[in-house]
Amino acid sequence: MDLLNEAEAALRPPNESSAEVPNGAAGHYLLGLIYRYTDRRQNAIHHFNQALSMDPLLWAAYEELCILGAAEEATSVFSEGASLCIEKQYMHDALSSKSSQASSDDHIVVPNRSLGVEDVSPRQLKDMHGYDVRDISRNYHGAASNQPLNGGPATFSFYNTPSPMATQSQLSGVAPPPICRNAQLNGPNLRAFGADSSPRSVVNSAVPGPRRKFVDEGKLRKVSERLFSDSRQRRSMRLGGESLVNTNSSASVASGNGTNHSSKYLGGPKSSSVVSRSVTIRKGQSWASENSDEGTHYDIYDDSRLDITTSSSSPRGDARSLEQEGAARPSGPVVVSGSRVAAGASEILGLLMILGEGYRLSCLYRCQDALDTYIKLPKKHYNTGWVLSQVGKAYFEMVDYMEADSAFSLARLASPYSLEGMDIHSTVLYHLKEDMKLSYLAQELISTDRLAPQSWCAMGNCYSLQKDHETALKNFQRAVQLNSRFAYAHTLCGHEYVALEDFENGIKSYRSALQIDSRHYNAWHGLGMVYLRQEKFEFSEHHFRLAFQINPRSSVIMSYLGTALHTLKKNKEALEMMERAILADKKNPLPLYQKANILVSMENFEGALAVLEELKEFAPRESSIYALMGRIYKRCNMYDKAMLHFGLALDLKPSATDVAVIKAAIEKLHVPDELEDEDAL
Amino acid sequence: MAESSEGEEEGNLTGGNQHLVVDDDLREMAKKAAWSVSSCKPGNGVLSLRDDNLDTYWQSDGAQPHVVNIQFQKKVKLQLVVLYVDFKLDESYTPSKISIRAGDGFHNLKEIKAVELVKPTGWVYISLSGSDPRETFVNTFMLQIDVLSNHLNGRDTHVRQVKVYGLRLNPMPRQPFQFTSTELITYSTVR
Numbered sequence: 093m094d095l096l097n098e099a100e101a102a103l104r105p106p107n108e109s110s111a112e113v114p115n116g117a118a119g120h121y122l123l124g125l126i127y128r129y130t131d132r133r134q135n136a137i138h139h140f141n142q143a144l145s146m147d148p149l150l151w152a153a154y155e156e157l158c159i160l161g162a163a164e165e166a167t168s169v170f171s172e173g174a175s176l177c178i179e180k181q182y183m184h185d186a187l188s189s190k191s192s193q194a195s196s197d198d199h200i201v202v203p204n205r206s207l208g209v210e211d212v213s214p215r216q217l218k219d220m221h222g223y224d225v226r227d228i229s230r231n232y233h234g235a236a237s238n239q240p241l242n243g244g245p246a247t248f249s250f251y252n253t254p255s256p257m258a259t260q261s262q263l264s265g266v267a268p269p270p271i272c273r274n275a276q277l278n279g280p281n282l283r284a285f286g287a288d289s290s291p292r293s294v295v296n297s298a299v300p301g302p303r304r305k306f307v308d309e310g311k312l313r314k315v316s317e318r319l320f321s322d323s324r325q326r327r328s329m330r331l332g333g334e335s336l337v338n339t340n341s342s343a344s345v346a347s348g349n350g351t352n353h354s355s356k357y358l359g360g361p362k363s364s365s366v367v368s369r370s371v372t373i374r375k376g377q378s379w380a381s382e383n384s385d386e387g388t389h390y391d392i393y394d395d396s397r398l399d400i401t402t403s404s405s406s407p408r409g410d411a412r413s414l415e416q417e418g419a420a421r422p423s424g425p426v427v428v429s430g431s432r433v434a435a436g437a438s439e440i441l442g443l444l445m446i447l448g449e450g451y452r453l454s455c456l457y458r459c460q461d462a463l464d465t466y467i468k469l470p471k472k473h474y475n476t477g478w479v480l481s482q483v484g485k486a487y488f489e490m491v492d493y494m495e496a497d498s499a500f501s502l503a504r505l506a507s508p509y510s511l512e513g514m515d516i517h518s519t520v521l522y523h524l525k526e527d528m529k530l531s532y533l534a535q536e537l538i539s540t541d542r543l544a545p546q547s548w549c550a551m552g553n554c555y556s557l558q559k560d561h562e563t564a565l566k567n568f569q570r571a572v573q574l575n576s577r578f579a580y581a582h583t584l585c586g587h588e589y590v591a592l593e594d595f596e597n598g599i600k601s602y603r604s605a606l607q608i609d610s611r612h613y614n615a616w617h618g619l620g621m622v623y624l625r626q627e628k629f630e631f632s633e634h635h636f637r638l639a640f641q642i643n644p645r646s647s648v649i650m651s652y653l654g655t656a657l658h659t660l661k662k663n664k665e666a667l668e669m670m671e672r673a674i675l676a677d678k679k680n681p682l683p684l685y686q687k688a689n690i691l692v693s694m695e696n697f698e699g700a701l702a703v704l705e706e707l708k709e710f711a712p713r714e715s716s717i718y719a720l721m722g723r724i725y726k727r728c729n730m731y732d733k734a735m736l737h738f739g740l741a742l743d744l745k746p747s748a749t750d751v752a753v754i755k756a757a758i759e760k761l762h763v764p765d766e767l768e769d770e771d772a773l
Numbered sequence: 774m775a776e777s778s779e780g781e782e783e784g785n786l787t788g789g790n791q792h793l794v795v796d797d798d799l800r801e802m803a804k805k806a807a808w809s810v811s812s813c814k815p816g817n818g819v820l821s822l823r824d825d826n827l828d829t830y831w832q833s834d835g836a837q838p839h840v841v842n843i844q845f846q847k848k849v850k851l852q853l854v855v856l857y858v859d860f861k862l863d864e865s866y867t868p869s870k871i872s873i874r875a876g877d878g879f880h881n882l883k884e885i886k887a888v889e890l891v892k893p894t895g896w897v898y899i900s901l902s903g904s905d906p907r908e909t910f911v912n913t914f915m916l917q918i919d920v921l922s923n924h925l926n927g928r929d930t931h932v933r934q935v936k937v938y939g940l941r942l943n944p945m946p947r948q949p950f951q952f953t954s955t956e957l958i959t960y961s962t963v964r
Binding site for chain 1: 850940943947954955957958959
C-alpha cells in the first residue's frame, strides 16, 4: 500500500528500545525492503543480513541482497551453522506449538509483500477458491504457534503475527505441506475438497508457475498443522520456480491484494514421514521460493490447486479436525524427527546454496559463472521454471539470444503459468525479430494474468517490433501503472519515448528506472544512447561506462562504449574496447563494424577493409558493409571497386535514406577527378 | 495506387487508394507540428484535417488559393504527403490543382511539387522527392499545401485528411548507414 513510513515506524520502535524487531527474521526482511524502497541502501543491507542470520532459510532476504549487489557467498550463508540454527528453531517450534495449539488464531493478515516464501498451504488453497484471497506469505513450521509466543526467543520467524501487526504475517506451520496437494496426500484428508473446477489438475512434473495465492491465513495454519503431522507421502516437489516466482513477484504483489488471483499453487509436497521433517525444515521462508530446493523431492501437483479452490466450508471443518489432530500429535513427530532435522536441513541448505550462488552471480552479471553453478543442480531441480528462467536471463545478459530463447521456452514448458522472467523472454524474442512467437507469448501472458506488468511488457515489445511505438508506449505505461516498482517497465517506456524522439520523457523514464534499481544496466545504457544522439559525448561515455561496470559481459555495451570513446576522439581506447567486445562474443558482428568505422575515421583504410572482409562472412547480405567499403574505395581513389560495392549495396535493399546517400555518393564519385576513369563507369 | 504520368512536370494523379499503405521506413511527422489554414467554415476547421476521421472535412471559406500550413519546431526530413479527397462525395469541392511549397517560413516558401488531381477517390500520395536521386527528402521547417483550383471550378474546397511522412529515427546514432540484415540488427541495441 506504499505506506512505507507507517510501516517503518511500526517496525522500528521495538528496534531501538529492545534491539529486537518483531518477528525476527521476517521483521528484518520487511524493514530491509522498506529501506531499499526508500533508497537507504546500507540500512537495507544490514537488515537483510540480520534476517538471514536469524533465519538462514529466508531466501527472499538473500535475493534482495543479491539485487542490491551486496550478497556474500552463498556458501557462507547457507552453511552448516545455518542448519544447526534451523534445527534449533524447529525443535523450539514443535514444543511451543503444543502449548499454543488451542489458541491459535486465524488471522493472518496478508502482508503487503510476501515474506519471502509464499507458501500456500492446501488449506489456503481451499479458501482461495478463487475468491478474495489474500496473499499470504508464511513460514510453515512444524508448529503453528501463535501470537503469544511471538515475543519468544530465537524462533521469531515461526510465529504468527497477530492481525494487528498488519504488515506481516508469518505463519508458522508446516511449510511444505500446504502446497502439496496431490491426490494421495489430499486423498484422505482433503477428499472433502472435491475437485476443483480448475482444469489444471494435471499433475505433471512441470510445476505450474506458482502464483500468489490468496489464502485465508487461518486455514493456512491449520493445514500446515495437518500436513506436518501427516506423514504420508513423499514429496517430490518442483517448487523451485514457483515459489521463487512468487517471491520475486512479491514486489509486484506489494501492492497487496488482488493482483494475481490466478496464481497457481505450488504443488503440495507429499510428505512421507521421513520427509515431514524436511517439511518442517522448510520453515524458512525460502521454502516456497526456493524451488524445490528443499532438498527433498517434491512434486508439485496441480491438484493442490484443485484443493484449494474447493469450497471453504469443508476445509474449515477439516482444518479444525486436523488441527486438533495435529495438536494431539506433535509430540510424536517431534521426537522422532529430531535427529533427522539436521540431515534434512543440510540437504535443503545444500540446495539453497547452489541456487543462491547462482542467483548472486547472475545479479553480479558474472553470467558464465552463474550458468556453471546452475549446471551443478540435479536434473530435477534444473528443470524447474525458476531455474530455467534464471538460466535464460543469464544467457540474455551475455547477449546469447538463441540460447536464452531455448532456455526460456523450456521454462515455459516447465511452468507455463509462471510470469517470472517472461518480460526478458519477450525482449529476447524482440531481438531475434520473431514476431509471431512474440505475439503468441504476449497473448498467452495476458490471458494468464492481465494484471501483471510482465504481460504488458511483452505486449508492448510486440508492438514495438511492429514499429508502432505509440501503442507500445501505452502498453509499457500500463505495466508501470500496475507496478511502479518494476524497473524494467520504466526502461522500456524510455526506449519508446526515444524512438518517438521525445528525449525529455525518455530521460525521465530512464531515471525513474534507475531510482528503483540503480543496478539496472539497461537504463544506464539507454541514457547513454540518448546523450549520444544529442551529441553530449562525455555524458554518453560516462553512462555507457557505468552500464559496462555493472554488466561487463555484454558485448553490445562494450561496442557502444567504444563508439562513445571514438566520438571523444580517444581512438586508441575505443579500439581496445572494440577488441574486447569482439573477443567477448564471437557471434556479434556489431563491434567489427564499429571497429571498421573507427579505422576509417583514423584513415587506416587497409585495416578497415580487412575488418569489413571479415564482416562479410558474418553477414553476407548486409548492405551497409558494402556501402562502407564503397566509401573506403572512393577515398582510396579506387573508383571501379567503389562503384562495384555501391552497386552491391544498392542491390541489397538498404533503407530509403541510405539509397539516397549511396546514389549521391555514386554521382559524386568522379567529382574530385572529373577527367579520370570515365570508362570505368 | 496513385500514379503520376512519367515525364510530365506536373503529374496527373488519378484514382486514389482506399487504404493508407506506407513504408515502414517512414513515420508520420506532423503530430507535433502547428497546423493552420487560410480560411474555414465554422465547424469544418483545421481539426478535421487531423482527426483520423474521414467523415469530417475542412471546408475553406475565402478566396483561392486555399492554403494549409504546417510548421515544425525543427527542420525535418519529409518524403511523402498523403491527402484524402473524394470526388464522389465532394464533387465541385474536390481540389484539382495542388502545389506544395517548402521553406523556412512564410517569407521564403518555394514550390517543390505541383500535381493535378483528376477525380480522385481516396488517399492520394504525393511524393516530395525531386527527380534527383539525391533529393529523396525535403529538409525543411515549414510545408505549405496550396489548393489552386477545384474540380468543376468550385470556389471552396473540401479536404478530409492530411498526413505527412518523413524519416524514422536511425536506431543507431552516429552510424553512416543503417543495418539491413538480421544478424546486425539483432545485436544493434541493448533493450
